[in-house]
Amino acid sequence: MHDGALDSAPGRSLGRPLGRLLGRSLGALARVRMSPARVLLLLALAALGLAIAFMTVGANGRWGFVLPFRGTKLASLLLVACAVATATVLFQTVSGNRILTPAIMGFDELYRLIQTGLVVAVGSGGFGDPRLRFLAEAGAMVLFACLLYRWLLARGERSLHLLLLVGVVCGVLFRSLSQFLQRMLDPNQFVVLQTSFFANFNTVHPDLLALAALGLAAAGFGVWRLVGRLDVLLLGRDEAIALGVDYRRTLTLVLVLVALLVSLSTALVGPVTFLGLLVANLAYRVMPTYRHAFVLPAAALVAAITLVGGQLILERVFALNAALSIVIEFLGGLTLLVLLARRAR
Amino acid sequence: MIETRDLTRRYGDTVVVDGVSLRMPERAFVSVIGANGAGKSSVLSMISRLLPMSAGRAFVDGLDVSATPGDVLARRLGILRQEHGVTARVTIRDLVAFGRYPHSKGRLTEADRARIADALAFLDLEPLAERFLDEVSGGQRQRAYIAMVLAQDTDCILLDEPLNNLDMRHAAAMMGLLRRAVDERGRTIVAVLHDINFASCYSDQIVAMRDGKVVAVGPPEEIVTPEVLRAVYGIDVEVVTVKGYRTVFFYR
Numbered sequence: 001m002h003d004g005a006l007d008s009a010p011g012r013s014l015g016r017p018l019g020r021l022l023g024r025s026l027g028a029l030a031r032v033r034m035s036p037a038r039v040l041l042l043l044a045l046a047a048l049g050l051a052i053a054f055m056t057v058g059a060n061g062r063w064g065f066v067l068p069f070r071g072t073k074l075a076s077l078l079l080v081a082c083a084v085a086t087a088t089v090l091f092q093t094v095s096g097n098r099i100l101t102p103a104i105m106g107f108d109e110l111y112r113l114i115q116t117g118l119v120v121a122v123g124s125g126g127f128g129d130p131r132l133r134f135l136a137e138a139g140a141m142v143l144f145a146c147l148l149y150r151w152l153l154a155r156g157e158r159s160l161h162l163l164l165l166v167g168v169v170c171g172v173l174f175r176s177l178s179q180f181l182q183r184m185l186d187p188n189q190f191v192v193l194q195t196s197f198f199a200n201f202n203t204v205h206p207d208l209l210a211l212a213a214l215g216l217a218a219a220g221f222g223v224w225r226l227v228g229r230l231d232v233l234l235l236g237r238d239e240a241i242a243l244g245v246d247y248r249r250t251l252t253l254v255l256v257l258v259a260l261l262v263s264l265s266t267a268l269v270g271p272v273t274f275l276g277l278l279v280a281n282l283a284y285r286v287m288p289t290y291r292h293a294f295v296l297p298a299a300a301l302v303a304a305i306t307l308v309g310g311q312l313i314l315e316r317v318f319a320l321n322a323a324l325s326i327v328i329e330f331l332g333g334l335t336l337l338v339l340l341a342r343r344a345r
Numbered sequence: 346m347i348e349t350r351d352l353t354r355r356y357g358d359t360v361v362v363d364g365v366s367l368r369m370p371e372r373a374f375v376s377v378i379g380a381n382g383a384g385k386s387s388v389l390s391m392i393s394r395l396l397p398m399s400a401g402r403a404f405v406d407g408l409d410v411s412a413t414p415g416d417v418l419a420r421r422l423g424i425l426r427q428e429h430g431v432t433a434r435v436t437i438r439d440l441v442a443f444g445r446y447p448h449s450k451g452r453l454t455e456a457d458r459a460r461i462a463d464a465l466a467f468l469d470l471e472p473l474a475e476r477f478l479d480e481v482s483g484g485q486r487q488r489a490y491i492a493m494v495l496a497q498d499t500d501c502i503l504l505d506e507p508l509n510n511l512d513m514r515h516a517a518a519m520m521g522l523l524r525r526a527v528d529e530r531g532r533t534i535v536a537v538l539h540d541i542n543f544a545s546c547y548s549d550q551i552v553a554m555r556d557g558k559v560v561a562v563g564p565p566e567e568i569v570t571p572e573v574l575r576a577v578y579g580i581d582v583e584v585v586t587v588k589g590y591r592t593v594f595f596y597r
Contacts, residue, residue: 096430227451228452232443232446235431236430238395239426239429239443241415242395242423243443243446244417244418246414246416284433290439
């Protein structure tokens with residue numbers, strides 16, 4: 001599925017200059033040793049500048065139309081940026097691994113299974129109220145995560161690695177199930193279904209944004225309460241327990257928050273696998289501290305810069321209203337390969 | 346004070362710790378010795394609530410470790426484990442500052458900073474304080490972790506092989522420091538040691554384990570004898586007294 005999409009997309013020709021531009025500016029940021037607060041301020045200014053540019057550049061028409069139209073798009077980009085970046089950093093902190101993303105837990109595959117199941121059950125036309133569907137999707141994914149974590153963590157000394165493996169197996173199961181269901185669809189419905197498998201920032205329903213923002217705020221509050229404990233979790237399970245962190249409770253809480261954030265973003269625009277990996281690792285590089293109070297907002301801002309900047313360049317410079325997600329996934333995939341290659345050495 | 350009652354750990358049918366009942370003296374250096382797989386680390390892990398016990402109980406300062414909230418225990422008991430894996434870029438000073446977490450919950454006060462500086466000085470880490478953990482040697486990292494445990498400022502400290510990665514000079518210096526922590530600061534230190542001679546020269550009490558059971562407990566004079574060591578390790582050794590300390594020759 002991915003291959004076909006890449007062939008028709010501008011991902012390959014655009015990926016490199018965009019990546020070089022990003023890499024160079026962020027590399028420059030990393031070389032000068034600045035205080036974490038200043039790095040955060042610079043990132044915020046960059047994000048703000050891009051957001052303003054996104055709203056105004058090339059706007060010829062009635063503002064009454066342009067602003068709400070672009071505003072919706074901007075809001076969805078920012079929401080996804082915050083959710084994906086936070087989820088990835090949290091997940092990497094508790095798993096003690098910087099090349100994993102929450103996608104390993106099978107969330108993307110569950111999303112595809114739910115989509116497929118809906119098309120099979122209701123048909124491609126009548127999905128009903130989009131808000132209801134959004135809630136159902138997000139709810140199903142959070143429920144799945146809670147059940148999985150409760151089942152695995154309730155029995156005491158189960159390791160995190162076992163949890164990850166079960167996630168991988170569930171992912172394969174969901175994929176097989178949805179492929180099985182897809183074989184029974186008629187070709188027209190399948191095409192409709194396939195479009196929902198790629199992240200799309202252009203067709204977000206305004207009603208959903210409010211719901212998603214509410215969920216994001218709730219998750220954000222939860223994360224903010226956990227920030228100090230997250231720092232300790234960086235030392236690993238044993239040290240965290242030694243320093244008095246209730247490890248199992250904190251781990252469950254963090255994983256449920258990750259599930260909530262991932263499901264929000266996935267239900268809003270579709271699966272974005274590699275964006276989190278890209279922005280989390282960029283955030284680790286530009287932030288001169290390990291502290292989550294700085295790393296989390298930095299990752300969210302880097303994600304916002306990547307998404308809004310990327311969309312701006314795609315729309316205005318290259319005059320292509322094409323899929324941003326594919327470019328981002330391309331860059332993210334590249335990041336994964338670079339990280340893997342570096343580790344191997 | 347650390348106490349265990351019938352501490353037991355099973356994996357399926359395999360018993361790795363078999364009814365260990367101990368009462369560690371206060372303000373003392375206690376070494377735990379024994380062959381690989383004797384259950385030393387498991388006992389320490391259970392006392393430090395890192396490993397659930399299959400049966401039995403453990404107490405720190407009279408508090409049952411399975412029933413006491415983690416943060417309460419963290420102000421009384423410091424732990425050092427064998428392996429560490431930090432993925433983040435953390436400096437030695439940051440690491441030592443984590444030792445204050447049970448007291449400050451991440452918001453360092455002036456008193457916390459003083460403790461951190463004190464622990465860094467105690468382990469001679471000041472020149473390295475701003476170095477990242479992945480940029481220092483294994484021995485320096487080991488010392489940084491010990492400094493973190495000392496900064497935690499607990500009465501009891503459990504150390505699983507604190508001499509790991511240390512050369513002769515640093516191993517001796519480390520044992521001297523731990524001895525000083527007991528003598529000058531009144532800490533109780535329980536350490537798993539593989540070097541019987543270090544255990545003999547620095548301990549107030551030695552706990553000898555074999556196959557999950559405690560074989561012998563006592564001061565070095567009682568434990569470091571050919572008979573007891575044969576029972577513990579299953580080899581014949583020669584015990585020589587050097588400068589008043591019982592040392593073991595087992596190399597050939």
